[in-house]
Amino acid sequence: MIREAHPALAPQRREKIRTMIRDGGVARVEDLRKSLKVSVATIRRDLEILEEEGKVRRVHGGAVSTESRLEEAVFENKTHLSAPEKQRIAEAAYKLIEPDEAIYLNGGSTTLFLARLLRERSDLTLVTNSLQAAIELADSGPRVILTGGELRRISQTMVGPLTSAVLEQVRVDKAFMGTMGMCLTNGLTTTDPNEAYSNDVVSKQAGKVILLADSNKAEKVCFARFGDWNSVDLLISDKKLPQNFTKLLRKRGVKVLLS
Amino acid sequence: MIREAHPALAPQRREKIRTMIRDGGVARVEDLRKSLKVSVATIRRDLEILEEEGKVRRVHGGAVSTESRLEEAVFENKTHLSAPEKQRIAEAAYKLIEPDEAIYLNGGSTTLFLARLLRERSDLTLVTNSLQAAIELADSGPRVILTGGELRRISQTMVGPLTSAVLEQVRVDKAFMGTMGMCLTNGLTTTDPNEAYSNDVVSKQAGKVILLADSNKAEKVCFARFGDWNSVDLLISDKKLPQNFTKLLRKRGVKVLLS
């Protein structure tokens, strides 16, 4: 076996793979093999590692960047996942909205269901960082105020420090927040720190924080933490939520509504 | 069976199908097969997947878009008015954009044409108050930063005092501004004071202000005034612009480019 004179160290190689995939949005195993001059087995092993680290997503024939559009938006993908539960959760949330209120919706598929229910409610004021929700209500419905900020493609939301510039100037009666993970010990988490930051700011500006999360989210933990259970006034979930989870939450002073 | 030397990865191919269908509104299986150089079976399988994901709707012979309905409906009327002129103006504007720049686009159909040209330019940073532009670039292209603010339904833009919260924290190299009316004596005007306010703020934050306006806008006056000719560095218009108008503008120090 003839090895390259100065083979790149494994981490270097993996870093190169990562940037190649990020820049191109996609790379095939064969191309990576040729440009890095190693065997396909090595490329595959590297991709496996990178995937575990969440830096790329493997597909048949290569890998795609987790930041590119090719990585199907988690969000769009999951819209259909347990859609009936999400619909019911949204309907339960809708009933809590009183006339002329100002409310906030963050990104996520559950809150999008709620947004759809607001089409006839021209009495409300809606603040949101969700591009999809804004599109949904672009023609009719509540007065819509967008938070602004950097567009995060995967979730189609506006996130980051710039959002707080707008958020600090408004106040909402109720904030309906979707989340990626909710865990009794680790609190509320989502995948992106910027997303978490925006959620955090809202939690502080809202009269009441109402968490919308189907039972799949229970005990899930993601990367970036936001808020905690103390800041949540009410959780709306579905009947599949583990009884124990409900019980412990109530003990901690969080109301729980199962739709 | 002879396979393509470097076939695109499946997600790439599906993404291409998706955008083709979104842009054209519809696509036939046969057309997709020809432009992607795969068999109809593959196209059908892809369409099946895309349909499950809710991105297209299959019909006999091909598929239609589920995503572009709003875009078309709201903007169709205005967009098609002197569309060729607007397209050329946008292309002329595009040529002025240099690598890695930060640019601003306000609402309006001309700027929307420009936004469409930016899909491949991931080097840029785009700041905009146009919901349509954001939708156009929601999947790929520049880094997108939305100004936030109240959504004005008629124009599908974010306007009002809240926009300045974000705008004051960013700075753009070039601001490409559409306008409703431009008049030598009354300056630049638009229909809504809030819209005008946002335009005003941007004009002050931008390195260069480049006005995009087809000749129909000449000597039109609307209700709300913003900026004035002194703040405009360049006007891009079409050849139907009255010669006198051009001449007087140049005399006042505004460069004029007729595409």
Next chain:
DNA sequence: TCAAAAACGATCAAAATCAATCGCAAACGA
């Protein structure tokens, strides 16, 4: 209404890709 043409879905085989396993060589620590 009927028949031809087009499009479709199901099925199968070829090709590409993948995962698992082995052995080799260099690096490492005692």
Next chain:
DNA sequence: TCGTTTGCGATTGATTTTGATCGTTTTTGA
């Protein structure tokens, strides 16, 4: 120096993707 660990390449059988074929369904036009 010797045994161990680590990273890599090669091989092989399994899996996935793709293209072709064929019978069925839908559309179209007389």
